[in-house]
Amino acid sequence: MSELVPLVARTAAIASSGALPLVVFDLDSTLFSTGERHRRILAEFAARHGDPGLQTLVDGLSPRDFRWSVLGPLQRAGWDDPALHKAVMKAWSKAFFSDRMADVDLLVRGAHGFVHAVADAGALCVYLTGRDAPGMGAGTLRLLHRAGLPLLDGHGLAMLKASTSAADAAHKQDAAARLRALGTVVATFENEPGHANDFLAAFPEGTHVLVGDVHRPGAPDPDPALVCVEDFRGPWEA
Ligand SMILES: [Mg+2]
Structure with a gap:
């Protein structure tokens, strides 16, 4: 059984006690995979760059081919030119944190069903993200709306950086x-892991879940008290 299943009943129990249950979700690489954003940015770069070999490589990529870095598929295919990497990273950093690309990410398996399961049990779903409101606020609201996650119905709250x-x-x-x-x-x-460890310290009575294995290089070790899952799969999947 999914380790996430008891969280739905716990949400319902807190709601029935009269308190407001909060379930807090990071967005990038937690509820959503950023692979499609990486892929589109690299595809735009390849179209401008004009190298047929690079274009062929990029045309064959899927969102699943990307993890933390947009450079991963290039490095695995032997495209190691530092000048190329620098140019890709310049294009990436301009586009990845832009409103234009803020709504292209794809939900992680089971995420839609799980978020709705806790919302239906009475939770306020809090989307607590490192995205910034001035640069990505509108696109992030489009993303949540298009993904069909609770937001405009009183069951969702988005908290972005100022x-x-x-x-x-x-x-x-x-x-x-x-x-x-x-x-x-x-x-x-x-x-x-660093943010999950902080949440564990702030709310020791809660359950703190580390999702997937995409994280920044050099991240701290996860606290052994964290629950680790690959994704949100469970009985709420349609
Ligand atoms: Mg994240």
Whole structure:
């Protein structure tokens, strides 16, 4: 049985006690895979670059071929030219954090069903992301809406950074303090061990879940008390 199943009943129990259950979700590499965003950015680069070999390589890629870095598929195929990597990264950093690309990501397996299961049990679903509101706010709301996640029905709340320069960890810790005043944190979901460890320290009574294995290089070790899952698969899948 999925380790996530008991969280639905726990959400319902907290709701029936009169408290507001909160379930907190990171977006990038947690509810959504960023592989399609990487793929589109690399496809745009290849179309401009004009090298038929690079174009052929990129044409054959799927979102699943990408993990943390957009350079991964190039490196695996032997495209190791530092000047090419620098040019790709310049294009990537401009596009990856843009509103234009903010709504192309694809839901992780089971995510739609699980988020709805906890919402139906009475949770407020909190989308707590390192995306910044000025640069990616509109696109992120389009993403959540197109993915069919609770947002405009009173069961969803999006918390984005106030600026690109704000640190993700500080943003999430500030948000945690506000959430504490709002309700009871049932669970948090993260792909970054550092943020998951912080949530465990902030809400030791909650369940803190590390999703997948895509995270920044050099990330701290996950606390052994974290629950680790590959994705959100479970009985809520259609
Ligand atoms: Mg993330």
